[in-house]
Amino acid sequence: MDSRTSPSLVGRRGFLMTAAAAGVGAALPPSVPRVASAQQAPTRAPVKLTFWTWENPQQRPYQHRRIQQYTQQFPNISVEFQYFTFTDLGKKVSVGYATGTAPDGFATGDWLMPTWLSRKLIAPLDVSLLGYPSLDAFRNDHAEAFVAGSIQDGKAYGYPMWFYGLENWANTKQFKEVGLDPVRDEPKTWDELGEVAKRLTIKKGDRFERQGFKFAMHAAQWTMVQFNPILLQAGGQWFDRTGKCTVNNAAGVKAMQIRSSIAKKYGAEDPADSLATAPIPWMDWLKERCSMFSAVPMGPGAIKPINPAMESEGYYKAYLMPGVTADRRYSTCYGFNLVVNSQAPREKQEVLHHLYRYMMGDLIDCWRATTPFTFARKSGWTDHPDVRNAANIDAIIRAKDTGVFLPRTPVWNELADAMHRAVQKVMLANGDPRQALDEAAAEVDRATDEFKKS
Amino acid sequence: MQAQTDALPRRAALPWPPVSYRTRIRAWGVGFVLPTIAFFAFFKYGPMLWAFWLSFTSYDMMGTPRLVGFDNFTSIAHDPMFIQALGNTLVYIAGATIFITLVALGLALAVSQRVPGSRAYMSGMFLTNVMPIVAVCLVWRFLLHPHGLVNQMLSPFGFRRIDWLTDPSLAMGAIVGVTVWRFAPYFMVVFVAAIVAIPADFYEAAEIDGAARWGRFRHITIPLIMPQLFFVIVVSALLSARIFLMPFLITGGGPGGATRVLSMLVYETGFSYMKMGRAASISVALFAIAMVFTVLQMRLFMRGEED
Numbered sequence: 002m003d004s005r006t007s008p009s010l011v012g013r014r015g016f017l018m019t020a021a022a023a024g025v026g027a028a029l030p031p032s033v034p035r036v037a038s039a040q041q042a043p044t045r046a047p048v049k050l051t052f053w054t055w056e057n058p059q060q061r062p063y064q065h066r067r068i069q070q071y072t073q074q075f076p077n078i079s080v081e082f083q084y085f086t087f088t089d090l091g092k093k094v095s096v097g098y099a100t101g102t103a104p105d106g107f108a109t110g111d112w113l114m115p116t117w118l119s120r121k122l123i124a125p126l127d128v129s130l131l132g133y134p135s136l137d138a139f140r141n142d143h144a145e146a147f148v149a150g151s152i153q154d155g156k157a158y159g160y161p162m163w164f165y166g167l168e169n170w171a172n173t174k175q176f177k178e179v180g181l182d183p184v185r186d187e188p189k190t191w192d193e194l195g196e197v198a199k200r201l202t203i204k205k206g207d208r209f210e211r212q213g214f215k216f217a218m219h220a221a222q223w224t225m226v227q228f229n230p231i232l233l234q235a236g237g238q239w240f241d242r243t244g245k246c247t248v249n250n251a252a253g254v255k256a257m258q259i260r261s262s263i264a265k266k267y268g269a270e271d272p273a274d275s276l277a278t279a280p281i282p283w284m285d286w287l288k289e290r291c292s293m294f295s296a297v298p299m300g301p302g303a304i305k306p307i308n309p310a311m312e313s314e315g316y317y318k319a320y321l322m323p324g325v326t327a328d329r330r331y332s333t334c335y336g337f338n339l340v341v342n343s344q345a346p347r348e349k350q351e352v353l354h355h356l357y358r359y360m361m362g363d364l365i366d367c368w369r370a371t372t373p374f375t376f377a378r379k380s381g382w383t384d385h386p387d388v389r390n391a392a393n394i395d396a397i398i399r400a401k402d403t404g405v406f407l408p409r410t411p412v413w414n415e416l417a418d419a420m421h422r423a424v425q426k427v428m429l430a431n432g433d434p435r436q437a438l439d440e441a442a443a444e445v446d447r448a449t450d451e452f453k454k455s
Numbered sequence: 456m457q458a459q460t461d462a463l464p465r466r467a468a469l470p471w472p473p474v475s476y477r478t479r480i481r482a483w484g485v486g487f488v489l490p491t492i493a494f495f496a497f498f499k500y501g502p503m504l505w506a507f508w509l510s511f512t513s514y515d516m517m518g519t520p521r522l523v524g525f526d527n528f529t530s531i532a533h534d535p536m537f538i539q540a541l542g543n544t545l546v547y548i549a550g551a552t553i554f555i556t557l558v559a560l561g562l563a564l565a566v567s568q569r570v571p572g573s574r575a576y577m578s579g580m581f582l583t584n585v586m587p588i589v590a591v592c593l594v595w596r597f598l599l600h601p602h603g604l605v606n607q608m609l610s611p612f613g614f615r616r617i618d619w620l621t622d623p624s625l626a627m628g629a630i631v632g633v634t635v636w637r638f639a640p641y642f643m644v645v646f647v648a649a650i651v652a653i654p655a656d657f658y659e660a661a662e663i664d665g666a667a668r669w670g671r672f673r674h675i676t677i678p679l680i681m682p683q684l685f686f687v688i689v690v691s692a693l694l695s696a697r698i699f700l701m702p703f704l705i706t707g708g709g710p711g712g713a714t715r716v717l718s719m720l721v722y723e724t725g726f727s728y729m730k731m732g733r734a735a736s737i738s739v740a741l742f743a744i745a746m747v748f749t750v751l752q753m754r755l756f757m758r759g760e761e762d
Contacts, residue, residue, distance in 0.1 A: 098516055207615060
């Protein structure tokens, strides 16, 4: 402000600006949480928290940065920050609970919420500490289907962070190399995907130089994420109303046949070339060793470090995942919640609320750091130019909005491991899909029975 | 004299009865081993007893353990996952024990030929045993990849691609191979020490009597290294019974559970599925298997020595 301005004019301007700000603030819907004020420390006493999260090249550094900023603002609060691979975080937390070393707070996939809730391992959240006047306001400010998984008996147990669906990421340069048009030849059905992938595949003898399409084969969570929509598209479901696993019915067998068709029918995938040797599942796609890969949203921040040419020349495109029919295209959508360990002391639980609110307090800053991972929160980010101008944003948002959730069951780990083995039996051992699914269903039913007994 | 006698102070009576010398020596011995006993009791035998008791309970780590009798044991006896893991474990124990023993003995025979450089060669081979196990497993996962170094080395000889870790019929063999690579040199050292201790006179006498190389090995070397042979077989079997990291890191128990051993099942059941009581019952089963192996081997070797 011009220092030569008269004090009275500054006073009127200042008053008008303050009034305008107050008016805007009053006009904002009450569901928008206020960012935690830097002046309002949750406590003056020293508090040491432990927080665990999962590794993702963009999301994990952002969480870490926000936590570091928080502890700088509130020096009496320290946070021991640890992260684990996406596939191991759930087991690591389970081991923590078993050994009494579970963190005070952690991030969890939404599919594990029933596991924690059924055993009362996470504490209910006080939504008022998160900036919401009521549970309804909290619920209405987040994607409804997603937040429903974190609300039980009228209490919220998870504070949503990112929430997104999977897309079919395609290398458009490779499409053009084989005479395909990246727009016209977008695969809309699984059969079309197989045909397109077949054309994109390059093989020398029994060695794949390039795979047309690739499913991740290295971890049970990925198996579930990929198989889930195929099962639902085929008309199947994971459990019937009595809780019996129904993955081995005709629809499940059809889904498994679709799942295996890319490799077995179209010869466009090498299931033995496990991605377990890659640091991130989509590495082979980034390294252009496969033309299409089912993955989480990817933006320049994820692509440029591995493949600067792909990012600078822009020869990548996100398609919706294919469907059994062209009008039933959807993928799995999932997200992450910030949760509080029910065994943590009350004071730490309250500080965690404050921390969580701070961590997700600036969604535009979060978007810029983690583009294009979308959020569960409805407000405060969707209309921002940085969001609207992101590459492939329409496909990414549509995948989130039309996606289907992973089955929410307290025997999630047993289900995932059983399905992972079933897929391995079919893909790697040429096993019979029906038999493999029968064995998987039987395992899950045993686990469910034991859970009910306990 | 009288005055000197009167000058000596009388020893005060001890508050406890006099203890014999032998008892005092024994007490000192107990005192010296007591810390070790306490250590093992607290960190080894205490948890073992706790696990044994847990095996009779239903316990999800949150509430208190609930006694269920033999339910866990009857349940796992009919569980296809347990039966598969049991089979995998027995195959692994048998394969690893046999090949570790054979390879270690072969290496020891080669090294004990006293050719120049044999000591350095032995030291170099021993390095496999001191490498960090996690690094070993990760490197072998890359080496055994379908496009890994092993297949690339075999392809000039006309071998087609071999899916070492993703073919269910080969994956366990690959794990056994890695195990042998890691542990055989350790037991080689045991055999070398035993072989070099055999007096050369025995071999000279046998040679004079016309015994061939194989005859000398069978009738001199083997009988004289029998204690070490017994040690290697028992210890390698026990090590194999509790293997965890190699299948966990190299194959994750796959493909399709083909390399999932009992210790992995214990881990998954306890920490992933949160069924500690059931996991404890599986570990008791594993303990029983190890004990049976040990007892059988002891009886076998004792019978051999009596003969």
